[in-house]
Amino acid sequence: MRIVVDFDLCESNAVCMGIAPEIFEVRDDDFLYVLDENPPESMRAKMEESVQRCPKQAISIAED
Amino acid sequence: MTTTTVIVGASLAGINAARTLRLQGQLGPIVVVDADPERPYDRPPLSKQILTGEWEPEKILLPAGKEDLNLDFRLGTRAKALDLSSRQIILEGPTGAAETSSFDSLVIASGASARRLPDTAGIAGVHVVRTLADSLALRAELDAGPSRVVVIGAGFIGAEVASSCRKRDLDVTLVEALPLPLERVIGAEMGQVCAQVHIENGVDLRLGTGVLQIETSSVDGVERVRAVALSDGTVVEAEVVVVGIGVTVNTQWLEGSGIALDDGVVCDNTLLAAPSIVAAGDIARYPSERFGRVLRVEHWETAIAGGEAAARRLLAEASGETPAVFDPIPWFWSDQYDRKIQLAGRPMPTDECRIVHGTTAEFRFVALYGDGDRLTGVLGMNRPRHVVQLRALFDEGVTFSEACERAAAL
Ligand SMILES: Cc1cc2nc3c(=O)[nH]c(=O)nc-3n(C[C@H](O)[C@H](O)[C@H](O)COP(=O)(O)OP(=O)(O)OC[C@H]3O[C@@H](n4cnc5c(N)ncnc54)[C@H](O)[C@@H]3O)c2cc1C
Numbered sequence: 001m002r003i004v005v006d007f008d009l010c011e012s013n014a015v016c017m018g019i020a021p022e023i024f025e026v027r028d029d030d031f032l033y034v035l036d037e038n039p040p041e042s043m044r045a046k047m048e049e050s051v052q053r054c055p056k057q058a059i060s061i062a063e064d
Numbered sequence: 065m066t067t068t069t070v071i072v073g074a075s076l077a078g079i080n081a082a083r084t085l086r087l088q089g090q091l092g093p094i095v096v097v098d099a100d101p102e103r104p105y106d107r108p109p110l111s112k113q114i115l116t117g118e119w120e121p122e123k124i125l126l127p128a129g130k131e132d133l134n135l136d137f138r139l140g141t142r143a144k145a146l147d148l149s150s151r152q153i154i155l156e157g158p159t160g161a162a163e164t165s166s167f168d169s170l171v172i173a174s175g176a177s178a179r180r181l182p183d184t185a186g187i188a189g190v191h192v193v194r195t196l197a198d199s200l201a202l203r204a205e206l207d208a209g210p211s212r213v214v215v216i217g218a219g220f221i222g223a224e225v226a227s228s229c230r231k232r233d234l235d236v237t238l239v240e241a242l243p244l245p246l247e248r249v250i251g252a253e254m255g256q257v258c259a260q261v262h263i264e265n266g267v268d269l270r271l272g273t274g275v276l277q278i279e280t281s282s283v284d285g286v287e288r289v290r291a292v293a294l295s296d297g298t299v300v301e302a303e304v305v306v307v308g309i310g311v312t313v314n315t316q317w318l319e320g321s322g323i324a325l326d327d328g329v330v331c332d333n334t335l336l337a338a339p340s341i342v343a344a345g346d347i348a349r350y351p352s353e354r355f356g357r358v359l360r361v362e363h364w365e366t367a368i369a370g371g372e373a374a375a376r377r378l379l380a381e382a383s384g385e386t387p388a389v390f391d392p393i394p395w396f397w398s399d400q401y402d403r404k405i406q407l408a409g410r411p412m413p414t415d416e417c418r419i420v421h422g423t424t425a426e427f428r429f430v431a432l433y434g435d436g437d438r439l440t441g442v443l444g445m446n447r448p449r450h451v452v453q454l455r456a457l458f459d460e461g462v463t464f465s466e467a468c469e470r471a472a473a474l
């Protein structure tokens with residue numbers, strides 16, 4: 001699975017970081033950084049939760 | 065035997081309950097009823113991107129509403145009454161015809177409606193913002209470039225409407241009955257900061273002032289707002305008025321049904337309101353052990369979490385599992401001008417408020433709230449990372465002073 005963030009939509013509210021800080025990090029410059037674009041399968045539930053809880057619908061999971 | 069579930073309300077709580085039921089294996093019919101004829105959509109952009117014109121309605125459709133979950137949607141259909149003994153709901157369809165719908169389990173997710181000022185029904189130019197239709201109607205009037213917009217109520221919705229109007233370069237007067245905006249939610253000190261944000265952004269802010277009356281004039285036979293008379297004796301001319309004075313819960317259809325109501329649907333700590341009947345979202349009132357009182361939370365994230373939890377509650381009841389307690393840490397955001405305000409927790413306005421990061425002068429800071437040694441809230445202005453990280457402290461059970469130390473070290 002590959003994590004895709006639409007940075008035109010992302011507003012850096014860090015909700016995803018609250019769910020999975022191993023993958024998502026909002027830094028002091030107020031931008032979101034995806035720390036691991038290909039998270040292990042064991043992270044799937046957290047990735048799906050991040051997709052659902054992103055208020056901007058900015059996160060999607062690509063299967064490739 | 066398959067279970068039929070009826071969900072009243074196809075908004076955030078209802079649609080997430082439906083999704084969770086389906087994904088967790090419910091095979092029977094899931095009927096989703098909503099009085100609004102629109103496909104399920106997200107409300108936060110209604111006072112933000114929809115109003116400014118940045119986004120079109122297509123962009124705010126709820127993702128779960130677009131998934132193929134085999135839901136039986138009855139849009140444009142209103143629940144009128146609940147009959148607990150026969151386990152039926154009386155519905156009124158789009159044509160006004162009465163129907164009934166039987167259920168084995170029920171999710172109450174009919175949310176809330178915007179409160180209106182008394183005696184203003186039918187006056188052109190007076191708006192509320194709760195539905196997509198509301199937001200588009202207001203937007204059409206803003207497109208026409210009114211000379212002044214008066215926003216009544218400086219709560220979150222009023223503040224966001226004021227902000228969206230300023231983004232369109234419209235003149236705005238924001239009227240608030242309390243001495244400071246949001247005082248009852250975030251206390252006087254932070255209310256003062258929010259007041260300053262409005263002023264810095266060119267809003268004519270009138271605090272501690274009520275509305276006496278909406279003055280109208282007749283234009284081509286249509287009664288239209290002309291001005292707003294305030295309790296301080298001033299009269300503000302306005303072509304458009306937006307009323308943001310809170311909500312009333314949509315419990316009319318439950319009155320007399322036997323479901324316990326008290327400014328919302330009274331639930332236990334698992335969101336159960338009666339056997340096989342759960343409630344979620346803005347309408348649900350539940351006891352929170354974490355905050356030591358009964359809460360009804362009007363936040364986006366709580367509506368999602370509540371919808372999911374309510375669905376799981378029904379599934380637990382069916383399978384005989386021990387149900388999970390619903391007691392999340394409330395969290396919401398509000399976008400006003402170029403500031404993002406976020407609050408985690410549920411402080412009382414009288415709680416101690418300590419700034420632990422940044423300064424209010426630069427409108428970029430974090431403040432913590434404490435009641436004695438108990439952490440009750442984390443407020444951030446343009447500090448999302450800190451709010452998210454500090455929110456975790458609620459679950460770590462740290463004291464208020466410890467939380468302040470941890471925050472300073474972030
Ligand atoms: C303009 C606006 C901006 C917001 N911004 C934010 C924000 O920035 N951050 C944040 O955290 N929260 C925000 N919120 C709050 C958030 O949107 C709500 O908490 C959330 O919508 C609650 O979802 P719900 O499903 O419980 O209820 P609702 O969204 O109120 O949905 C209830 C549904 O039930 C339907 N219904 C009602 N009565 C009946 C009936 N008798 N029969 C059939 N259907 C019925 C209604 O048509 C509606 O679709 C905002 C809300 C609004 C209105």
Ligand code: SF4
Nearest residue numbers: 010011013014016054
């Ligand atoms: S939750 Fe969404 S909007 Fe917020 S930081 Fe993550 S991707 Fe961006």
